[in-house]
Amino acid sequence: MTTLSAIPIHAAQQAPVHGETARAGAPEPIIRVRDLVVGFGSKIVMKGLNLDIRRGEILGFVGPSGQGKSVLTRTILGLVPKRAGTIEVFGEDVDGLTVARRRQIEQRWGVLFQQGALFSALTVKQNIQMPMREHLNLSERLLDEFARLKIEMVGLKPDAADKLPSELSGGMIKRAALARSLALDPEILFLDEPTSGLDPIGAGEFDDLVATLKQTLGLTVFMVTHDLDSLYTACDRIAALGDGQIIAQGTIAEMLESDHPWLRSYFHGKRGRAVVPQGGRHAQA
Numbered sequence: 001m002t003t004l005s006a007i008p009i010h011a012a013q014q015a016p017v018h019g020e021t022a023r024a025g026a027p028e029p030i031i032r033v034r035d036l037v038v039g040f041g042s043k044i045v046m047k048g049l050n051l052d053i054r055r056g057e058i059l060g061f062v063g064p065s066g067q068g069k070s071v072l073t074r075t076i077l078g079l080v081p082k083r084a085g086t087i088e089v090f091g092e093d094v095d096g097l098t099v100a101r102r103r104q105i106e107q108r109w110g111v112l113f114q115q116g117a118l119f120s121a122l123t124v125k126q127n128i129q130m131p132m133r134e135h136l137n138l139s140e141r142l143l144d145e146f147a148r149l150k151i152e153m154v155g156l157k158p159d160a161a162d163k164l165p166s167e168l169s170g171g172m173i174k175r176a177a178l179a180r181s182l183a184l185d186p187e188i189l190f191l192d193e194p195t196s197g198l199d200p201i202g203a204g205e206f207d208d209l210v211a212t213l214k215q216t217l218g219l220t221v222f223m224v225t226h227d228l229d230s231l232y233t234a235c236d237r238i239a240a241l242g243d244g245q246i247i248a249q250g251t252i253a254e255m256l257e258s259d260h261p262w263l264r265s266y267f268h269g270k271r272g273r274a275v276v277p278q279g280g281r282h283a284q285a
């Protein structure tokens, strides 16, 4: 690593923010959702949901299809309006934020949406640099150096920098999109089904990468997933959504003990049973 690689973008570019708590001493949880109600027309998707995302954890978020996992993510990100309830991010109620403060907070999270979302006309390097250009005022030399670091961080070869998304495999696209979500050195990563579309080996490698990044960068990760392997190998805790509320949360061991019918069929059904013997790397976290 070069000396430059040790410089966090935050330190170089972002002035301390009023009321900011230092990263190491921040209060838990990093995100706190209370009594959340979200709906579209007459359809109510969140019915008084409560959830904490704790600093430094990988929280796997599961639940039947169409129950609102993506909607919750998008609501926390401010992309879907809520009807009631509170969302606190980094200890601040998002309802009270000024536009400028909101923008500062948005720089502290990275998002990897399910539909990849790399710009097809831009190279990997240009994709990664896009959030940096939008939020930071860096020289071209620093932009190139930071993009190079992000590419290295996600395990892509340096020559991926100048490739277009169409020249990459599915796994490489996921890694490039992850590199872009890390562009601003976020504290939280939101991953929406990050291993969907990957073969089991590629998915396992991606899970390992996320777990490694969590350790090395001190990230908090909120991961929407249907992937049982991810729950066993990467997640510290799991929260399950059902009928607009959290029906259970805890370690994989605790989820396995749940009597809830959906959780029983999810974890103890045919696919769940197939995964159990190979899992457990993080089961006792």
Ligand SMILES: Nc1ncnc2c1ncn2[C@@H]1O[C@H](COP(=O)(O)OP(=O)(O)OP(=O)(O)O)[C@@H](O)[C@H]1O
Pocket (backbone or CB within 6 Å): 040, 045, 063, 064, 065, 066, 067, 068, 069, 070, 071, 072
């Ligand atoms: N913009 C929208 N307008 C109307 N309804 C919406 C909108 N976004 C989501 N919904 C509805 O909200 C519900 C929850 O959708 P969501 O995509 O969050 O489910 P999910 O749990 O992530 O599903 P999956 O596991 O299949 O990805 C669905 O019934 C969906 O049709």
